Amino acid sequence: MTTTPCVGLGINCNAMIGNDIAYAAELLRSGQLVAIPTETVYGLAANALNEAAVAHIFEVKNRPYFDPLIVHLPQANLLDQYAADISAQARLLAQAFMPGPLTLLLPKQSVIPDLVTAGSALCAFRVPLHPIAQALLQNLGFPLAAPSANPFGYISPTTAAHVMQQLGDKIPYILDGGPCQVGLESTIVGFEGKQAVVYRKGGLPVEQIEALIGPLQVRPHSASNPLAPGMLQSHYAPRIPLLWGNLEELLAAHAHEQPAILAFRQKKTGLPPEYQEVLSPTGDLAEAARNLFAAMRRLDASGASLILAERLPEQGLGRAINDRLRRAAATRSPE
Ligand code: TXA
Ligand code: MG
Numbered sequence: 001m002t003t004t005p006c007v008g009l010g011i012n013c014n015a016m017i018g019n020d021i022a023y024a025a026e027l028l029r030s031g032q033l034v035a036i037p038t039e040t041v042y043g044l045a046a047n048a049l050n051e052a053a054v055a056h057i058f059e060v061k062n063r064p065y066f067d068p069l070i071v072h073l074p075q076a077n078l079l080d081q082y083a084a085d086i087s088a089q090a091r092l093l094a095q096a097f098m099p100g101p102l103t104l105l106l107p108k109q110s111v112i113p114d115l116v117t118a119g120s121a122l123c124a125f126r127v128p129l130h131p132i133a134q135a136l137l138q139n140l141g142f143p144l145a146a147p148s149a150n151p152f153g154y155i156s157p158t159t160a161a162h163v164m165q166q167l168g169d170k171i172p173y174i175l176d177g178g179p180c181q182v183g184l185e186s187t188i189v190g191f192e193g194k195q196a197v198v199y200r201k202g203g204l205p206v207e208q209i210e211a212l213i214g215p216l217q218v219r220p221h222s223a224s225n226p227l228a229p230g231m232l233q234s235h236y237a238p239r240i241p242l243l244w245g246n247l248e249e250l251l252a253a254h255a256h257e258q259p260a261i262l263a264f265r266q267k268k269t270g271l272p273p274e275y276q277e278v279l280s281p282t283g284d285l286a287e288a289a290r291n292l293f294a295a296m297r298r299l300d301a302s303g304a305s306l307i308l309a310e311r312l313p314e315q316g317l318g319r320a321i322n323d324r325l326r327r328a329a330a331t332r333s334p335e
Contacts, residue, residue, distance in 0.1 A: 037177025041156035043146030068118040074137035098127035101203030105190030183290035238300035260304035
């Protein structure tokens with residue numbers, strides 16, 4: 001078994017980190033939880049058909065039971081075993097973007113426990129592209145329920161070490177697949193009648209979906225609308241306050257507070273470089289997405305008392321990045 005004990009990391013934990021897919025499968029078969037890599041973010045996985053195992057996910061994450069989980073399948077053609085009434089539009093999307101950073105909300109079959117969907121008749125389905133997630137799911141023969149592997153409300157993990165830092169004392173094993181290549185959670189798409197609706201902007205740009213099926217509705221985020229709890233404003237928040245907008249204006253108002261800076265392309269001169277993170281020096285939005293959550297975590301731990309985050313271009317993955325920053329800013333604004 002190629003595992004590494006977590007001793008020496010300076011963290012209080014019981015978990016092992018490794019790349020042993022057979023061991024992860026054995027744990028999952030016996031109803032235990034395993035953190036798994038996907039191309040979007042790391043997930044906290046359990047057998048989706050085992051209610052006790054699924055209940056354990058909610059406990060470990062400290063997640064309210066009204067917030068449903070995504071069901072992960074090895075391939076899109078298994079949707080027919082777990083979902084019902086799959087429309088032609090949904091099939092088109094599945095064919096084009098599964099595997100990949102797309103989650104589809106579809107009516108569920110009764111084999112999916114109500115606990116997974118928080119009592120909803122709809123279930124969220126996703127087919128991860130990451131080769132380790134793929135190999136694991138193909139080995140298992142049952143789907144995996146997996147939310148992002150972070151405590152409820154905090155920033156999603158994009159490395160095995162992120163998972164270890166926050167959940168290492170609560171789970172037996174973290175399957176290490178390296179840093180996530182997309183770095184943002186999946187884009188969630190559902191259907192209201194024949195209209196496709198984006199409930200969460202994510203790693204698949206809205207424009208790519210529209211190129212295939214025409215104009216989408218994008219639901220505005222609302223703290224008072226729990227329809228898709230991923231829409232709650234209070235997600236993705238660092239522990240210190242984060243303000244989001246035009247960096248020059250934010251700096252003019254907050255320079256005296258010695259803020260940390262989350263910049264798109266370049267650091268600000270005249271401010272300590274160690275309190276600054278750049279998402280992509282070349283202005284590449286995919287690179288910015290890949291770096292976003294790790295950069296937020298570093299700034300959160302930097303010792304600064306607040307983070308000033310730059311608004312990115314509102315296009316492609318920039319829209320999903322702005323969405324995360326807007327919601328991080330919505331929670332803990334300074335008094
Ligand atoms: O990229 C991702 O989607 C990652 C990886 C691990 O697959 N997963 C993820 O899961 O981000 P989670 O639980 O952190 O976010 C899923 C969001 C939640 O906000 C949840 O409310 C929403 O999807 N969701 C899940 N099932 C739903 C359902 N049946 N109806 C409405 N919303 C649902
Ligand atoms: Mg999450």
